[in-house]
Amino acid sequence: MSVRIQEADFDTAAEIAAMRRGNPKIGAIASFIGVVRDINDGDAVSMMTLEHYPGMTERSIGAIIDQARGRWEVLDALVIHRVGTLKPTDQIVLVVVACSHRGDAFAACEFIMDYLKTQAPFWKKEVTPQGARWVDARASDDEAAGRWRN
Amino acid sequence: MSGATVTLLYFARLRESLGLAREEMLLPAGVQTLQVLRAHLAARGGAWAEEMAPARKLRAAVNQTLAQGDAPLKAGDEVAFFPPVTGG
Numbered sequence: 001m002s003v004r005i006q007e008a009d010f011d012t013a014a015e016i017a018a019m020r021r022g023n024p025k026i027g028a029i030a031s032f033i034g035v036v037r038d039i040n041d042g043d044a045v046s047m048m049t050l051e052h053y054p055g056m057t058e059r060s061i062g063a064i065i066d067q068a069r070g071r072w073e074v075l076d077a078l079v080i081h082r083v084g085t086l087k088p089t090d091q092i093v094l095v096v097v098a099c100s101h102r103g104d105a106f107a108a109c110e111f112i113m114d115y116l117k118t119q120a121p122f123w124k125k126e127v128t129p130q131g132a133r134w135v136d137a138r139a140s141d142d143e144a145a146g147r148w149r150n
Numbered sequence: 151m152s153g154a155t156v157t158l159l160y161f162a163r164l165r166e167s168l169g170l171a172r173e174e175m176l177l178p179a180g181v182q183t184l185q186v187l188r189a190h191l192a193a194r195g196g197a198w199a200e201e202m203a204p205a206r207k208l209r210a211a212v213n214q215t216l217a218q219g220d221a222p223l224k225a226g227d228e229v230a231f232f233p234p235v236t237g238g
Contacts, residue, residue: 034238050237051162053230056214081237093238113238119216121230122237123162134163137207137234 001069001077003061005052007084010094019076019098026075030105032095032113038088040135043128048135050083050092053121057081064115068097071111072104079112081122111148118145153177154225158191161232164208167197177223184210185219187229207234 012033020026038045065077076098086092095112099105124135154177165171181190188210192202202208211230212221223229 052237053159053161053211053214053232056211056230059214060216117238118235120237121161121211121232121235123233124236125162134233135236137236141238 001062001065002079003058003065004078004080005054005057005083006080007082009082009091010080012094012096015078015080015094016096019078019096023075023098025100026098027100028102028105029096029098030102030109031097032093032109033091034093034113036086036088036090036092040126040128043130045088045126045128047085047087048124048126049085050081051123051125052081052083056121060120061112061116064112064119067115068108068111072108073099073101074104074108075099077108077112079116081116081120083122114141114144114148117141154223154227156223156225156227156229159228159230161230163233164201164231167201169197182223183219184212184217184221184223184229187223188219188231191231202231208232209234 012031016029016031036048061079068074074097078096080094082092095109097105097109118141125132126135156175156177158173158175160168160170178190181187188202192199209232210217213228
């Protein structure tokens with residue numbers, strides 16, 4: 001299980017290969033990649049900066065992975081989240097979950113991402129033709145995380 | 151608990167509008183929970199009153215864990231205030 005917060009880009013294939021290496025129990029790997037779009041709330045986005053709360057970020061994502069491990073049979077999990085300045089088409093976040101079977105892998109990957117969106121302390125500030133603005137949290141993200149509370 | 155010093159952190163929009171990222175504060179007598187601290191900060195007026203207003207959607211963490219308003223505060227705590235998160 002691993003959590004990395006970094007400015008640098010990531011190589012999904014290399015990360016998955018590293019996770020698979022020497023672990024013959026793995027039968028399914030699900031991954032999610034979040035990418036910067038060039039539009040948000042109807043405005044063109046030319047750039048964004050991601051701020052976070054060092055320490056709490058790693059701790060909160062670690063806790064989310066622990067919750068996922070309590071619900072599904074997770075053999076390994078990796079979350080990489082970028083911070084700093086990003087532009088459209090840049091990768092922002094990678095979640096990789098390795099399990100014995102696909103059902104657990106798909107569910108745990110989606111769960112980690114839904115919780116990361118609503119609990120991990122990151123904030124986006126985007127640059128549009130109207131100037132720079134802090135991105136507002138979305139109610140739909142709260143609803144997505146709420147689906148898992150049962 | 152009076153006489154207790156805590157570290158306060160502000161992030162993102164809050165940090166910008168308050169013009170402050172971090173401060174040490176000696177908790178005044180009677181400021182024993184997160185929600186009372188928030189009201190105490192709002193009483194500074196100006197941007198503080200605006201950002202800490204009860205109607206404002208605000209999140210807080212005590213010692214790097216999300217916390218509710220009734221969370222108790224003690225000496226040495228790291229208390230952070232920030233807007234709802236927007237990562238991912």
